[in-house]
Amino acid sequence: MKIDTGTTAWMIAATALVLLMTPGLAFFYGGMTRAKSVLNMMMMSFVSIITVTIAWVLYGYSLAFESGGPLDKVVGGLDALGLQSIVDKTTADMPSMVFSAFQLTFAIITVALISGAIADRAKFGAWVVFSVVWATLVYFPVAHWVWGGGWLANLGIEDFAGGTVVHVNAGAAGLALALVLGKRSGWHKEPMRPHNLTLVLLGAGLLWFGWFGFNAGSELAVDSTAGLAFMNTQIATAAAAGAWIVVEKLRDGHSTTLGVASGAVAGLVAITPACGFVDPWAALLLGITAGGVCAYAVGLKYRAGFDDSLDVVGVHLVGGALGAVSLGIIARYPFAPGQHQGLIYSGPISQLGVQLLGPVAVGLYSFVAAWIIGKVIDRTMGFRITRENEVTGVDITTHAETGYDLGTVHASGVAPISGPVTVRGAQAAVSGEKKVDV
Numbered sequence: 001m002k003i004d005t006g007t008t009a010w011m012i013a014a015t016a017l018v019l020l021m022t023p024g025l026a027f028f029y030g031g032m033t034r035a036k037s038v039l040n041m042m043m044m045s046f047v048s049i050i051t052v053t054i055a056w057v058l059y060g061y062s063l064a065f066e067s068g069g070p071l072d073k074v075v076g077g078l079d080a081l082g083l084q085s086i087v088d089k090t091t092a093d094m095p096s097m098v099f100s101a102f103q104l105t106f107a108i109i110t111v112a113l114i115s116g117a118i119a120d121r122a123k124f125g126a127w128v129v130f131s132v133v134w135a136t137l138v139y140f141p142v143a144h145w146v147w148g149g150g151w152l153a154n155l156g157i158e159d160f161a162g163g164t165v166v167h168v169n170a171g172a173a174g175l176a177l178a179l180v181l182g183k184r185s186g187w188h189k190e191p192m193r194p195h196n197l198t199l200v201l202l203g204a205g206l207l208w209f210g211w212f213g214f215n216a217g218s219e220l221a222v223d224s225t226a227g228l229a230f231m232n233t234q235i236a237t238a239a240a241a242g243a244w245i246v247v248e249k250l251r252d253g254h255s256t257t258l259g260v261a262s263g264a265v266a267g268l269v270a271i272t273p274a275c276g277f278v279d280p281w282a283a284l285l286l287g288i289t290a291g292g293v294c295a296y297a298v299g300l301k302y303r304a305g306f307d308d309s310l311d312v313v314g315v316h317l318v319g320g321a322l323g324a325v326s327l328g329i330i331a332r333y334p335f336a337p338g339q340h341q342g343l344i345y346s347g348p349i350s351q352l353g354v355q356l357l358g359p360v361a362v363g364l365y366s367f368v369a370a371w372i373i374g375k376v377i378d379r380t381m382g383f384r385i386t387r388e389n390e391v392t393g394v395d396i397t398t399h400a401e402t403g404y405d406l407g408t409v410h411a412s413g414v415a416p417i418s419g420p421v422t423v424r425g426a427q428a429a430v431s432g433e434k435k436v437d438v
Contacts, residue, residue: 001090001093002090002093003090003093003094003095004093004094004221006222007092007093007094007220007221007222008093008094008095008098010217010222010226011094011098011099011102011217011220012098012101013213014102014213014214014216014217015098015101015102015105015213015217016213017209017210017211017212017213017214017217018102018105018106018109018210018213018214018217019049019105019108019210020206020209020210020213021105021109021206021207021210021211021214022045022046022048022049022105022108022109022112023045023046023206024202024203024204024205024206024207024209024210025045025109025112025113025203025207026041026042026045026046026112026203027042027199027200027202027203027206028199028200028202028203028204028206028207028261028265029041029042029044029045029115029116029119029203029310030042030196030199030203030403031194031195031196031197031198031199031200031201031202031203032116032119032194032200032258032309032310033119033120033194033195033309033310034120034192034195034393035195035196035403035404036392036393036394036395036396036402036403037119037120037393037394037395038195038196038199038395038403039395039399039401039402039403040124040394040395040398040399041115041116041119041120043124043399044112044115044122044124044127045112045115047124047127047128047131048108048109048111048112048115048131049108049112051111051128051131051132051135052104052107052108052111052131052132052135053104053108055132055135055136056100056104056107056135057082057083058081058082059078059081059136059140060104060107060135060136060139060140061080061083061086061100061103061104062076062077062078062079062080062081063075063076063078063136063140063141063144064076064103064107064139064140064141064143064144064147064148065080065100065103065143065144065147065148066078066079066080066148067148067149072149072150073150073151073154074141074144074145074150074151075140075141075144075150076140076144076148083097083100086100092220092221093220093221094220099220102217102220103143103147106143106162106165106166106214107135107139107140107143109166110135110139110162110165110166110169110170111131111134111135111139111170113166113167113170113171113174113312113316114134114170114173114174114177114312114370115127116174116308116309116310116311116312117173117174117175117177117178117308117309117310117312117313118174118177118178118181118309119309119310120184120192120309120390120394121181121182121184121185121384121385121390121394122177122181122383122384122385122394123381123382123383123384123385123398124394124398124399125381126377126378126381126382126383129377129381130177130373130374130377130383133373133377134173134369134370134373137369137373138169138173138365138366138369138370139165139169142164142165142169142362142365142366143165145362146159146164146165146358146362147159147165152164152354152357152358152361152362155354155357156340156351156354157354157355157357157358158273158277158327158331158339158340158351158355159273159324159358160215160218160219160229160272160273160274160275160276160277161214161215161217161218161229161272161273161275161276162214162218162272162273163269163270163272163273163274163320163321163323163324163359164273164320164321164324164358164359164362165362166272166320167269167272167316167317167319167320167323168316168317168320168321168324168358168359168362168363168366169362169363169366170312170316170317170366171312171313171315171316171317171318171320171363172317172362172363172364172366172367172370173366173367173369173370174308174312174313174316174317174370175306175308175312175313175317175367176366176367176368176370176371176374177370177371177374177383178306178307178308178309178313179306179371180371180374180375180378180383181374181378181383181384182307182384183306183307184307184309184390185387185390185391187307188302188307192309194258197257197258197261200257200258200261201257201260201261203261204260204261204262204264204265207264207265207268208237208264208268211233211237211268211272212230212233212234214272215229215230215232215233215271215272215275215276216229216230216233216275218275218276219276225276226276228275228276228280229275229276230275231280231283232271232274232275232276232278232280232283233268233271233275233283235271235280235283235284235287236267236268236270236271236275236283236284236286236287236290237264237267237268237271237287238264238267238287239267239283239284239285239286239287239288239291240263240264240266240267240268240270240287240288240290240291240294241260241261241263241264241267241291242263242288242291243263243287243288243289243290243291243292243295244259244260244262244263244266244291244292244294244295245259245260245263246291246292247259247291247292247295247296248295251295259295262294262295262298262311262315263291263294263295265315266290266291266294266295266315266319267287267290267291267319269290269294269315269316269319269320269323270286270287270289270290270294270319270320270322270323270326271283271286271287271290271323272320272323273320273323273324273327274286274323274324274326274327274330274331277327277331277332277339278326278327278330278331278332279330279332282326282330282332285330286322286323286326286330289322289326290319290322290323293318293319293322294314294315294318294319294322297313297314297315297318298311298314298315299314300313300314301313301314317363320359321359321363324355324358324359325352325355325356325359326342326355327340327342327351327355328342328343328347328351328352328353328354328355328356329342329343329344329352330342330344331345331347331351332345385397385398
């Protein structure tokens with residue numbers, strides 16, 4: 001097959017955009033944590049790039065996208081181990097290696113998303129092990145179910161860019177790990193507010209920027225559907241961010257920067273499965289709905305009693321499921337070849353059933369698998385840090401670093417402090433003999 005240079009160039013750019021989302025997520029999550037664990041939170045995203053890349057090259061791509069194996073409806077074959085067999089192949093008018101790199105970036109950020117549910121209290125080494133095992137047993141097979149010709153694909157599920165594969169998958173796993181590790185010390189008793197909203201906004205901006213590659217790139221071509229996906233991404237994100245801060249204003253009396261950032265991410269999540277399948281008016285409606293629903297969904301953890309530190313469940317599980325199910329109602333042909341229509345366009349009720357089945361099946365599988373993997377790790381090497389280390393701060397106890405270099409304030413200026421410090425008020429600190437109030 002002849003390579004389309006325009007498509008290839010766009011897909012290389014889109015791949016870089018999606019990879020940028022993981023450092024963006026690190027900023028977003030890092031700013032939402034307390035200062036004493038900001039580096040650890042960011043490291044969990046960065047190490048996911050390392051572990052998932054290695055697993056993808058060795059066998060992940062093969063399990064997700066190779067077909068023809070004995071268990072083809074469930075998982076791919078082993079014909080592309082090490083990627084050696086696709087070096088000179090072509091997929092969708094581009095080199096297969098470019099397609100593989102693009103899909104790799106999806107696997108990376110899906111794993112990284114889970115980490116937000118267990119901020120402040122997970123052993124770094126345990127997270128490294130979990131990232132490899134979960135990607136192997138859950139992400140690679142689920143990607144095959146939906147995008148690689150597996151059983152959900154055969155049923156006709158629609159998922160343009162990963163509402164089910166990425167967000168429901170990660171959200172369910174995050175819920176499972178939050179239950180395995182338990183609540184943070186002082187949860188719901190002590191204030192655990194984001195320590196740096198500037199980082200949160202920076203991360204949200206990078207996610208918004210990179211998401212255009214995530215969604216528009218998933219068309220795997222330079223055409224009108226890619227343009228539609230691009231525009232719908234912008235529409236839904238802006239609408240969701242606006243809806244979230246309106247909910248805050250009506251409910252709490254003020255709109256917040258954390259709210260506008262969270263609302264934007266909720267809109268990005270919800271439009272992901274639908275961006276190439278719906279009209280712009282439907283993207284607007286979906287964004288408004290996602291912003292409002294997720295603004296309330298993040299509070300479910302307090303009623304249910306689980307500590308999802310950075311709202312992975314309320315934003316990604318709920319938002320991803322909302323977007324996936326919406327396609328059974330608002331999807332319109334002929335935006336994509338062979339696309340199924342939603343109910344308002346006289347589509348069959350069976351399609352709505354498939355759009356419901358996908359998130360339920362993936363969510364249950366991911367939750368159960370993540371819970372088992374987490375329990376095994378916890379029983380063997382331990383998954384949670386000690387309470388003493390948690391109170392001190394995982395940054396200093398695990399990485400021997402702190403996110404901020406603090407000094408003693410003197411009349412003549414700022415003199416450096418040698419040794420660890422405890423910062424009251426910012427909840428940020430590390431234990432030691434010298435203390436600074438800020």
